[in-house]
């Protein structure tokens with residue numbers, strides 16, 4: 001944590017490279033990429049605090065962080081995040097921790113005079129059977145997917161917190177809805193990981209074990225969109241610097257590539273990149289989740305932003321990172337950033 005500044009700044013709602021920015025969740029997939037992108041864009045006054053210093057589910061600790069560091073802007077990338085299995089096993093933790101983190105950061109940021117904040121939601125906030133691609137205006141128009149409903153409800157509450165503050169008090173708290181993310185620093189622990197890093201891990205391990213069969217959940221038919229986390233981070237810096245929430249009809253904006261693949265196509269791509277030559281076995285008894293999740297990214301495109309990684313390039317760089325940074329630790333049985341379920 002950095003030391004306090006002598007006086008509170010004037011808070012322009014759009015952020016400049018001299019602004020002090022708090023990146024909450026800077027050790028995570030998104031937070032670390034946002035931190036990298038801000039440093040790469042010339043920001044030098046960045047505030048971070050690890051969970052050991054400040055547990056963001058603790059209101060008093062969060063208040064102290066905001067009051068002592070007095071950031072001009074906040075990127076809220078701290079959350080309890082996980083795949084279908086973790087959401088299924090720990091629904092209470094997913095709704096509780098996310099509600100607590102959002103309420104504490106958003107309300108304490110407001111009380112500390114922060115005018116600019118980016119809240120990270122997720123594409124799972126949209127109804128399970130909403131028309132595709134998903135437009136921002138489809139929020140709260142139908143029933144949510146069962147498998148991650150507690151998490152999604154917490155994220156929707158976070159959106160309402162930000163939108164209500166904007167409407168009542170004129171803050172500029174923007175809600176960004178990223179699609180499925182992946183990239184360097186991802187979580188490769190099979191108990192808590194998302195589908196893409198889980199596939200990389202499974203194919204990598206199976207290749208190392210003589211190209212044994214790889215078991216994958218579900219039928220392989222659902223379609224998903226994937227965005228490289230460095231593309232997301234670039235988009236967030238772009239939004240921080242140049243897009244006021246008041247110009248967004250719903251106060252929120254989708255961030256994705258606008259292209260999807262079936263889980264079966266994804267598995268074949270990962271298999272090819274990893275170089276696994278054994279069979280793939282599907283387990284249709286396991287849940288598929290939402291049949292299709294593709295974001296409508298028309299709003300972001302109209303603002304002039306486009307992603308830079310193709311899916312193949314992105315998976316190659318991620319696999320390279322996994323092999324060099326994480327794979328050696330796999331031999332000891334503790335792969336990925338999160339060796340245990342949180």
Ligand code: NDP
Pocket residue numbers: 024025026027028029030031050051054055056057076077078079080081097101120121122123177178179180181182187194
């Ligand atoms: P990670 O799990 O990689 O990172 C979460 C971060 O939050 C970590 O830095 C973690 O710290 C921190 N954190 C968790 N609980 C607490 C706490 N109680 N107090 C302080 N810090 C805490 O998640 P992602 O980076 O993947 O996700 C970040 C955001 O992006 C989330 O809001 C998520 O909903 C959103 N998002 C992610 C997607 C994805 O595919 N990953 C897709 C769409 C949206 P530590 O490392 O110490 O545990």
